[in-house]
Amino acid sequence: MPETPSASAQPPHRRRSASSRRAILDASLDLCADQGYGPVTVEAIAARAGVSKKTIYRWWPSKGAVVLEALDDAANPAADFPDSGDLLEDLVVQMEGLVRGLFSDRRFGPALVGLIADTQHDPMLARGLVDDLFGPRVEDARRRLVKARDVGQISQDADPNLVIELLYAPLYYRLLLHQGDLHDTTELRVLIEHVMRAVAPKT
Amino acid sequence: MPETPSASAQPPHRRRSASSRRAILDASLDLCADQGYGPVTVEAIAARAGVSKKTIYRWWPSKGAVVLEALDDAANPAADFPDSGDLLEDLVVQMEGLVRGLFSDRRFGPALVGLIADTQHDPMLARGLVDDLFGPRVEDARRRLVKARDVGQISQDADPNLVIELLYAPLYYRLLLHQGDLHDTTELRVLIEHVMRAVAPKT
Amino acid sequence: MPETPSASAQPPHRRRSASSRRAILDASLDLCADQGYGPVTVEAIAARAGVSKKTIYRWWPSKGAVVLEALDDAANPAADFPDSGDLLEDLVVQMEGLVRGLFSDRRFGPALVGLIADTQHDPMLARGLVDDLFGPRVEDARRRLVKARDVGQISQDADPNLVIELLYAPLYYRLLLHQGDLHDTTELRVLIEHVMRAVAPKT
Amino acid sequence: MPETPSASAQPPHRRRSASSRRAILDASLDLCADQGYGPVTVEAIAARAGVSKKTIYRWWPSKGAVVLEALDDAANPAADFPDSGDLLEDLVVQMEGLVRGLFSDRRFGPALVGLIADTQHDPMLARGLVDDLFGPRVEDARRRLVKARDVGQISQDADPNLVIELLYAPLYYRLLLHQGDLHDTTELRVLIEHVMRAVAPKT
DNA sequence: GTGTAAGCGAGACGGTACGTCAAGTCTTTAG
DNA sequence: CTAAAGACTTGACGTACCGTCTCGCTTACAC
Structure with missing residues (x-):
């Protein structure tokens, strides 16, 4: 009997930080609430989330993608x-x-x-x-x-x-x-x- | 009543260039058509209209105001x-x-x-x-x-x-x-x- | 008889700021003195000179070019x-x-x-x-x-x-x-x- | 006295990889040859040597130290x-x-x-x-x-x-x-x- | 008619944010 | 315990536009 029969290994990213993700999503919505969507910048999201810009750009292609995920996450x-x-x-x-x-x-x-x-x-x-x-x-x-x-x-x-x-x-x-x-x-x-x-x- | 005899109270600008205004409004809509509204910049409008940025800022407070006037103008x-x-x-x-x-x-x-x-x-x-x-x-x-x-x-x-x-x-x-x-x-x-x-x- | 016979008009840049140039050259040497050449950054030169980075990149291609001109200027x-x-x-x-x-x-x-x-x-x-x-x-x-x-x-x-x-x-x-x-x-x-x-x- | 019988008092690191060291030193000189010293990065050395950055930082404090050791090693x-x-x-x-x-x-x-x-x-x-x-x-x-x-x-x-x-x-x-x-x-x-x-x- | 003052093109300027790159640290997984 | 892999914070990179600000030039008005 083969071990782990139907298990398919797919570790797409290794060790993505859940806390950073949370902080980024929260920060993006908070900033939208404060100033509206337009003036929000990736720089500001990073600063408020206590996260580096690189971490945002690693996982999302743009500010819009972050806010979209944040909204989806919040509305679920x-x-x-x-x-x-x-x-x-x-x-x-x-x-x-x-x-x-x-x-x-x-x-x-x-x-x-x-x-x-x-x-x-x-x-x-x-x-x-x-x-x-x-x-x-x-x-x-x-x-x-x-x-x-x-x-x-x-x-x-x-x-x-x-x-x-x-x-x-x-x-x-x-x-x-x-x-x-x-x-x-x-x-x-x-x-x-x-x-x-x-x-x-x-x- | 002879007050304000011939004054019709609208000399707000004395020598505004009509051709620049036209070029700016046209350029703004053309650029929106090409790339969508977001990426359009005042800089690009000025360049395409063959006009200096200063001339735009003299008469409109923002890119949005330009496009608004352009739309209104076109839709009338x-x-x-x-x-x-x-x-x-x-x-x-x-x-x-x-x-x-x-x-x-x-x-x-x-x-x-x-x-x-x-x-x-x-x-x-x-x-x-x-x-x-x-x-x-x-x-x-x-x-x-x-x-x-x-x-x-x-x-x-x-x-x-x-x-x-x-x-x-x-x-x-x-x-x-x-x-x-x-x-x-x-x-x-x-x-x-x-x-x-x-x-x-x-x- | 032609006026200004041998005069050739060539205004290469219009209105370059002499005070910015001075501030940039001074700042670059001052920073070299403080920390050595290596750690000096264009960003820091701009900050100390009270000048925008763009102004530096407009006239010089790199930090090295700035320092070179500064040295030349100082040694003259x-x-x-x-x-x-x-x-x-x-x-x-x-x-x-x-x-x-x-x-x-x-x-x-x-x-x-x-x-x-x-x-x-x-x-x-x-x-x-x-x-x-x-x-x-x-x-x-x-x-x-x-x-x-x-x-x-x-x-x-x-x-x-x-x-x-x-x-x-x-x-x-x-x-x-x-x-x-x-x-x-x-x-x-x-x-x-x-x-x-x-x-x-x-x- | 039978303490440390055969020890010749040099166990500073217990299992340092000689092959990694060789690969790092070689890679650093090769990269200097390709692009000059300045643009060489620890990241690039690690990549070319097939080694993790951490391994470099574990044994050398900086890129310069690596290149110094590489030069010394090659010139001996x-x-x-x-x-x-x-x-x-x-x-x-x-x-x-x-x-x-x-x-x-x-x-x-x-x-x-x-x-x-x-x-x-x-x-x-x-x-x-x-x-x-x-x-x-x-x-x-x-x-x-x-x-x-x-x-x-x-x-x-x-x-x-x-x-x-x-x-x-x-x-x-x-x-x-x-x-x-x-x-x-x-x-x-x-x-x-x-x-x-x-x-x-x-x- | 002729100053003269505004509109205008050009574009330099101090800024802010962009999206990228590398530094150096840290954590996880494999051997 | 070492090493690879690579995510993380930090900070500088060089660029794009912002909106403001002179410059000279042209041009329409008021004298």
């Missing part, structure tokens, strides 16, 4: 899409959580906006943003909507992707142009109700 | 919101024009996205963007929607501002995240129809 | 080779001055030694050192020796270049290997007398 | 000063050997020059250079000259140290300033003859 815990059976209430709950993160936590909103801007001239970063940060979360929402459609809560014709855009795009629109609005839950509920009306099942 | 001609009486068709026409500008003309989309990003750490620029570029155009749309509501084409309860967001936010959402999609007019029409259904007048 | 005043008719006394006077500069002024010796070292991997700098710094001074000495030979003070067979090496090489030898010796004038005179004996005219 | 075999009774011919033979090493072997000249430069800000290295590399060889020469003086081949007044400087300083002078000259044996013989004339015994 709040991942799962609720599923109580009541689509409208589930959407309210999920989007309220998102809004809280984007608008209230000064660490997330500015960071995300700046990141989006950087993707305009950094295709790799754009890939990362869409695939790693937005992708899984959009997929969660899509699954929830497909399920709702299957049980007849929304119209058979409704395109989940379009619904997602109708729901979430206004959030980002406000985040970008009126940084800090939409604290009001009522407003959010009104938005969702409108979208639900647009895709209501045909009687 | 295509301003007026159509009003044929048929709201849906008017929206289709107007939004198709907008989409064409944002997605097809490589000079506008990237410039606008980068501009939005810069507003995150430049409040003056944010004011300028909302007041000068978006403001008048949103107001046009709002007026058209109020009129449609008055004649009963959409529900009395419908909030024009919310409708505007439902319509336009998805455009910007795609512009930012999937730079280049939504060439398809059909897709655009589907979006508008959904929103119209959300605010359809109650029978 | 003491240029002329004495000529009293008495070769031996002239040599004593001239070499004493040189020794004083190289061994006593902490700014010159270390700077020169480090410069020589850098020439080993910088051919441009080597050219500059030989042509600009050593060249004119060696030529002065050569002329004095040729004159002495013409009037029969040294042998007709004596090669001025060899005499120069016999005289000056020991100085540099000590400078490099026993940094700081040879304060003693007597010792210097003994050296010169030996060399004079080697090239004494044949009776 | 050719050490002994010839003594045929004819001082002039002995000098020619010895100095020709030296010149061959310094000027013809691209490994030695540049390495030595760079080393000398480093001594200007590294007193320990200066000690090592004078004591280990130059010291024994100068002492050899001094002994030969004292012997020549004792048998009346040179003047009783001649200071061996001064003679050494008159002979060897021009070599280093040329090595430093005209890297690569003096291949010509005739020139060398002329130099020696001049010095001999300077210290010829009085009638």
